[in-house]
Structures are given as C-alpha cells and as structure tokens.
Amino acid sequence: MTTANEMLDQLREKGSRITTARRLVVSTLMGASGHVTAEELAATIQEQHPEVHLSTVYRTLDSLEKLGIVGHTHVGHGPSVYHVGVTHQHLVCEECGAVIDVPADMLEGLRDTLHAQYGFELHIGHFALLGRCALHPHVQTVRISP
Amino acid sequence: MTTANEMLDQLREKGSRITTARRLVVSTLMGASGHVTAEELAATIQEQHPEVHLSTVYRTLDSLEKLGIVGHTHVGHGPSVYHVGVTHQHLVCEECGAVIDVPADMLEGLRDTLHAQYGFELHIGHFALLGRCALHPHVQTVRISP
DNA sequence: TTAAATGCAAAGAATTTGCATAACA
DNA sequence: TGTTATGCAAATTCTTTGCATTTAA
Numbered sequence: 001m002t003t004a005n006e007m008l009d010q011l012r013e014k015g016s017r018i019t020t021a022r023r024l025v026v027s028t029l030m031g032a033s034g035h036v037t038a039e040e041l042a043a044t045i046q047e048q049h050p051e052v053h054l055s056t057v058y059r060t061l062d063s064l065e066k067l068g069i070v071g072h073t074h075v076g077h078g079p080s081v082y083h084v085g086v087t088h089q090h091l092v093c094e095e096c097g098a099v100i101d102v103p104a105d106m107l108e109g110l111r112d113t114l115h116a117q118y119g120f121e122l123h124i125g126h127f128a129l130l131g132r133c134a135l136h137p138h139v140q141t142v143r144i145s146p
Numbered sequence: 147m148t149t150a151n152e153m154l155d156q157l158r159e160k161g162s163r164i165t166t167a168r169r170l171v172v173s174t175l176m177g178a179s180g181h182v183t184a185e186e187l188a189a190t191i192q193e194q195h196p197e198v199h200l201s202t203v204y205r206t207l208d209s210l211e212k213l214g215i216v217g218h219t220h221v222g223h224g225p226s227v228y229h230v231g232v233t234h235q236h237l238v239c240e241e242c243g244a245v246i247d248v249p250a251d252m253l254e255g256l257r258d259t260l261h262a263q264y265g266f267e268l269h270i271g272h273f274a275l276l277g278r279c280a281l282h283p284h285v286q287t288v289r290i291s292p
Numbered sequence: 293t294t295a296a297a298t299g300c301a302a303a304g305a306a307t308t309t310g311c312a313t314a315a316c317a
Numbered sequence: 318t319g320t321t322a323t324g325c326a327a328a329t330t331c332t333t334t335g336c337a338t339t340t341a342a
Contacts, residue, residue, distance in 0.1 A: 015321090016321080016322085017315085017316045017317070017320090017321055017322065018316075018317095019315075019316070019321090019322060019323080020315095021322080021323070022322085037306095038306085038307085039306090051323090051324075052323090052324090053323070053324050053325070054307095055307085055308075055309085055323085055324075055325080055326095056322075056323055056324070058306095058307065058308075059308090059322080059323085060322095062308095074220045074222070074223075074255075076220070077220075077305095077332095078305085078306085079305085079306060079307090080306085080307090091260065091264065091266050091268075093266075094269065100264050100266060102260070102263075102264070106256070106259050106260070106263070107256060109220075109255050109256065110252070110253060110255065110256045113252050114237065114248070114252070114275070114277070117248075117252070118237065118246050118248070118279070118280065119279070119280025119283075120237050120239075120246060120277050120278070120279055120280065121277045121278040121283060121284060122237075122275060122276075122277045123240065123276050123277040123278070129260070129266075129268060130268075130269050131260070131266050131267045131268045131269040132266070132267040132269070133264075133265065133266055134264065134265025134266065137265075137267055138267060161296090162296080162297090163295090163296060163297065163340080163341050163342070164341075164342095165296095165297060165298080165340075165341070166340095167297080167298070168297085183331095184331085184332085185331085197298090197299075198298090198299090199298070199299050199300070200332090201298085201299075201300080201301095201332085201333075201334085202297075202298055202299070204331095204332065204333075205297080205298085205333090206297095208333095223307095223330095224330085224331085225330085225331060225332090226331085226332090
C-alpha cells in the first residue's frame with residue numbers, strides 16, 4: 001500500500017522538491033474516495049489553501065503519473081479522474097495460450113463505465129480477457145456482396 | 147450488416163432530411179476502416195466537397211448516434227473515434243449469477259487500447275465479465291492503520 | 293412553403309504552456 | 318545560490334451552440 005509519505009519520498013528520490021502544494025495534492029488524493037477530478041482536488045485543497053492553483057494540481061498529478069503511482073482515467077465525457085495504485089489484468093491468446101500482463105488502469109475506464117451504467121463492480125483478475133495476440137491475428141474475411 | 151442506404155433510410159424514418167452532407171458523412175464513415183475522428187471524416191469529405199463544415203459532421207454523427215447505429219469512443223487523449231454497428235457483452239454477478247447485457251461499444255475503448263498497446267485483438271462475447279451486480283455489492287473492508 | 297439542416301463564427305470545457313516570481317534544497 | 322515549482326494568464330484542443338441563410342420534402 002502506498003502512503004502519502006511514500007509518495008512524497010518517491011518524488012524526492014526523483015530529484016523533485018516537496019512543496020506545500022504537492023503535500024496537499026498527495027494527501028488530498030489519498031484521502032479521496034479513489035476517483036477524483038483535478039478540479040475536485042483543487043476545490044478541496046482551496047478550502048484551506050486558496051492560493052494553490054488548478055494548474056499546479058495538474059502538474060503535480062502529472063509528476064505522480066510519471067512515477068507510476070497515480071493514474072488517470074477518461075470516464076465518458078467530462079474531466080478525467082485520478083487515482084492511486086496499480087494492479088494487473090491478463091490477456092490470453094486463444095491460439096497459442098500466450099499470457100500478457102496489463103496494468104489495471106487500462107481497465108479503469110471500463111470499470112467506471114460499468115459501475116456508472118449498471119451499478120456493476122467489475123472484478124478484474126477474476127477473469128482473463130480472451131482474444132488473439134499480435135503473433136496470431138485473426139484472418140480478416142472479406143464479405144462478397146450477395 | 148448496416149449499409150449506407152439503410153442508415154439514410156433510418157434517418158428518413160425518424161423524420162430527418164437527407165442532405166448532401168449527410169449522404170457524404172454516412173458513406174465516408176462506411177468506407178472508413180472502422181474508427182475515424184470527426185476531423186478525419188471532415189477532411190476526407192472536404193477533398194471533394196470543401197463546403198461541408200466540421201460542425202455539420204459532428205451534428206450528423208450525433209443524429210446517427212441517437213439512432214443507435216453509430217457510436218463513438220474515447221481512445222486515450224485526443225479526439226473520439228466514430229464507428230458503425232452494435233454487438234453485446236455479458237456481465238455476470240459472482241454472487242447471484244445474474245447476467246447483464248452490455249452494448250459492445252462500452253468495450254471499444256478497452257479494445258482499442260489493447261490493440262494499440264499490445265497488438266491484442268479483444269474478442270468480446272467469448273468471455274463474460276465477472277463482478278458484483280448492483281444488488282450484491284462487495285462489503286467495503288476498512289483498513290485500520292497497523 | 294415551412295421546418296429542418298447548413299455554414300460560419302464564436303463560445304465552452306478540459307488541459308497545457310510561457311513566463312516572471314517565489315521557495316525548496 | 319541555483320534550480321525547480323508556482324501562480325497567473327493566455328494558448329490549445331476538441332466539441333457544441335447561436336443565428337442568419339439555404340434546402341429538402
């Protein structure tokens with residue numbers, strides 16, 4: 001589990017500086033339910049620290065993403081949501097059985113959509129995604145007009 | 147399979163009018179590889195018909211989406227891609243076995259991402275997505291700090 | 293003829309960037 | 318002290334909208 005301090009440490013190790021704004025972004029993100037927009041984050045922070053600008057929030061989130069400890073997801077239209085942490089998903093080739101590991105945040109969009117639309121909690125890792133790997137693509141069938 | 151003429155017919159049935167711009171949007175979309183942005187569509191059309199405006203393309207795509215015969219997907223950042231046709235995906239509740247049908251375009255984003263990132267062709271319908279339905283959500287465990 | 297669609301320009305929403313100033317290390 | 322980060326404003330990108338004009342039915 002990533003704690004706020006561990007996240008700040010990772011920034012420090014990268015050579016970044018720890019500022020009030022960054023401390024606030026990190027702790028607010030950790031305190032949030034899991035998926036927040038940059039604007040929501042900024043609004044929460046600005047209740048106590050109105051000087052922290054939205055662009056700073058975006059820049060801090062960007063730095064954290066480059067560290068791989070934060071991700072963002074496009075949920076339909078509107079702004080992206082940001083979240084902490086990483087997990088995995090498996091892709092299995094139906095032809096050769098090859099297994100490809102995929103970071104869970106590639107499924108965040110689907111997860112959010114299914115939850116929003118159906119109240120369905122997607123359990124990734126509990127299933128594999130089937131298909132064809134790059135080495136064994138489907139042969140495309142051309143449909144002749146009848 | 148939906149043909150360009152069938153799509154125009156559906157617009158007509160809805161009480162819409164068939165214009166040159168709409169004919170062009172429909173036929174260009176059908177002729178496209180499958181996933182095109184509004185701008186790409188407009189650019190292609192404008193090679194022959196420079197008077198067709200991007201906003202008209204957006205409006206036509208919008209009408210077709212409301213008919214349910216066109217969908218658009220957010221693929222990462224950048225503009226959305228538009229495509230024709232509909233399929234289904236099944237969600238299965240691990241607790242009660244309930245099955246929920248989901249239109250395939252909810253998985254288009256995932257499909258595009260997996261293909262772009264891994265060259266993996268996702269075969270939806272060949273697998274079910276497991277999880278918890280709205281009636282049987284997971285109880286959230288609160289982690290006490292150690 | 294008349295309601296619907298178009299072209300254009302301008303507005304909107306989300307995010308990024310340039311730059312002078314502030315502040316961490 | 319020397320970068321790095323910030324705040325602000327302005328620019329960008331994608332999409333939508335208002336409105337006068339054109340066009341299909």
